[in-house]
Amino acid sequence: MNIAPDGLCVEKVHVWRGDRHVLRGVSLAVRAGELMHVSGPNGTGKTTLLRVVSGLLRPENGSVHWQGRSIAAAPAEYQAALAYASHEPALKGDLTALENLRFTVGLKRRVSAAELRSSLDRTGVPGCADLPARVLSAGQRRRVAMARVLAFRADLWLLDEPFTNLDGAGSALVSALLAEHVGRGGVALVVAHHELNVAAQTRRLELA
Amino acid sequence: MTAATTAAAAPGAPVIKVGVQNAFLLVLRRELALSFRRPDQLLQPLVFFLIVTTLFPLGLSVQLSLLRDMAPGVLWVAALLSSLLSLDALFKSDADDGTLEQLALAGQGLYVIVMAKTLAHWLVSGAALVLASPLVGTALAIPEMAFGTMMLSLTLGTLTLSWLGAIGAGLTVGLKRGNVLLSLIVLPLAMPLLIFGAGATDRAISGTSAAGALYLLAALCVLTFTLAPFAATAALRISLE
Numbered sequence: 285m286n287i288a289p290d291g292l293c294v295e296k297v298h299v300w301r302g303d304r305h306v307l308r309g310v311s312l313a314v315r316a317g318e319l320m321h322v323s324g325p326n327g328t329g330k331t332t333l334l335r336v337v338s339g340l341l342r343p344e345n346g347s348v349h350w351q352g353r354s355i356a357a358a359p360a361e362y363q364a365a366l367a368y369a370s371h372e373p374a375l376k377g378d379l380t381a382l383e384n385l386r387f388t389v390g391l392k393r394r395v396s397a398a399e400l401r402s403s404l405d406r407t408g409v410p411g412c413a414d415l416p417a418r419v420l421s422a423g424q425r426r427r428v429a430m431a432r433v434l435a436f437r438a439d440l441w442l443l444d445e446p447f448t449n450l451d452g453a454g455s456a457l458v459s460a461l462l463a464e465h466v467g468r469g470g471v472a473l474v475v476a477h478h479e480l481n482v483a484a485q486t487r488r489l490e491l492a
Numbered sequence: 493m494t495a496a497t498t499a500a501a502a503p504g505a506p507v508i509k510v511g512v513q514n515a516f517l518l519v520l521r522r523e524l525a526l527s528f529r530r531p532d533q534l535l536q537p538l539v540f541f542l543i544v545t546t547l548f549p550l551g552l553s554v555q556l557s558l559l560r561d562m563a564p565g566v567l568w569v570a571a572l573l574s575s576l577l578s579l580d581a582l583f584k585s586d587a588d589d590g591t592l593e594q595l596a597l598a599g600q601g602l603y604v605i606v607m608a609k610t611l612a613h614w615l616v617s618g619a620a621l622v623l624a625s626p627l628v629g630t631a632l633a634i635p636e637m638a639f640g641t642m643m644l645s646l647t648l649g650t651l652t653l654s655w656l657g658a659i660g661a662g663l664t665v666g667l668k669r670g671n672v673l674l675s676l677i678v679l680p681l682a683m684p685l686l687i688f689g690a691g692a693t694d695r696a697i698s699g700t701s702a703a704g705a706l707y708l709l710a711a712l713c714v715l716t717f718t719l720a721p722f723a724a725t726a727a728l729r730i731s732l733e
Contacts, residue, residue: 338597341733363599364509372590378529379522387522388591391515391598391605394508437507 290351291315291471292440297336297346299329306332307343312489316439319462319472321480324491330475331371333491334442337473338368350440364392367438371445373429377418381409381428384417389435403431408457422449430458441465441472459483515600516608523612533578538620541574545628556633563632564693567642568649568686570628571621575650576678578617579657580664580671582609583728587665596732602725610658610721618650634697641696641706648709649689655713655720656681662727684712 292314299307306329314320322330335341337348339355339362348355355362375384385400404413407427412420420428426449433441441462447455459482462472466484480486510518527534548566549559586592595605625646626639634642660677664670692705 338593340593340596360599360601363597364507366597368593368597370590370593372593374590374594376526376585376589376591378526383522383525387518388594388598390518391510391595391600394510 291318292337292473293349293352294333294337295347295349297333297343297348299332299336299341299343301332307336309346310489310491311346314471314473314487316469316471317466318485318487319466319474319480319482320487320489322473322475322489322491323477328491330491331444334368334444334473334475338366338442339363340368365439366442367433367436367440368442369429369433369444369446371448373425374432375417375420375425375428378416380414380416381420381431382413384428385432385435388432392436395435400431400435403435404428406434406461407431408454423451423454426450427454427457430461434461439470441470441474443472443474443476445475445477447476447478510600512600512604515598516604519595519605519608520612523609524615527612527616533581534616537574537577537617538624540577541570541621542624542628544570544573546631549631549633560633560635560697563629563634564642564690564697565686566632567625567628567634567646567693568690571625571646571650572653572679572682572686574621575617575653576657576675578613579654579661579678580674582613582658582661583665583731584661584670587731592665592728592732596729602728603721606658606662606721606724606728610654610724613657614651614654618647618654621650622646634693637699638693638696641702642693645689645692645702645706645709648706648713649685652685652709652713652716653678653682655716655724658724659720659727662724662731665728666731685709688712 294310294312296309296311297307298309310333312320322333324330332341336343339359350362350365374388381404382397382400386395386397389395389400401410401413404410407430409424409427409431412424412428417425417428430446433443446458450458459480462474463483466472474480545566548562552559583592586595596602622643625643629639629642657678660674663677664674667673688705688708692702692709695702695705
């Protein structure tokens, strides 16, 4: 098996959901400094693929390697290098945006409130830091979730439909952040329905 | 550290990992903060406990001896049921809003998180019941000399129930209406608690030594504390898939 020493390598992954064969031998490789855009019609297993890559879902067959090591071999190390954003923003309505981030980011690395505030600044929601998440709009929640991805300071970004609910400026912002991350030598795997407009080395995987 | 790690990290201080102990405290603090933001939900199991136990003296004839004989059973059944009320939400809200995925990928091991969440659940449900139990004991004509044993047995019992409940909550987290199934899973496992817990209180009321029953309760508590988090973690992992 030819595993790239840097970046992410997925080899012949098979996943069944009950009787349905959702992923049929999907392979992909993304090197440091590259972005992969996963697209395809609804129900073709895009989110399932992302969950397999994140390690949440174990494939029936096939393997996922990060930096040349199987992700099952050292899950804690892999998770430290990982920023996963599902299509749920994962925010608790009763906590403020800042408290939400302090908790989820704080489990992964030591982080100061000032740093989290600057992440929220970056994603254009500085005024939301001290508001309970339940009063935020869907777009603002998405931006807070993006601020979390930034604050993780991870090498591998796994984003599931990061453009949902975002306005034009928000989409441009996420594209810019992706370009910056990839430009810094990071790896990104993005599931999105529409065309990506990211100024970065982009590869494409179409699931059918 | 690989080249990509240093390259992709944003400018600023180096990334410092969080130790298990700090992660545990962080989850515990966050769970307690969440509970106290919703005082209505926090108080519901406690009020349920108080109301159910006060219904019995009202419904039974006013015979102190009869009430006193039934008191341990009533107290324990009410405590079990009211603890169950809030167990359903232990992992469910996190699973519904995607937080559970973030927790599972936090690099801390789900085990630590399950431990902290369950302990937080006990602090706001079980511990509150224990503190309110002298009030209920008075209503049920339990003599004051038995309060110590009653509270100790309830402490051990509700703790054990929280650990058992974590397994049930982990198994039913993916279900839409899992609370009935949760009760069906947890209540049979809780029968020894009821037997020895009510037994200990009964003995304390009659003035004999409750040590045997208390030791057994303590043993059950240690047993579930050491094994249940593993089972609950495994159940959660299955639910996450």
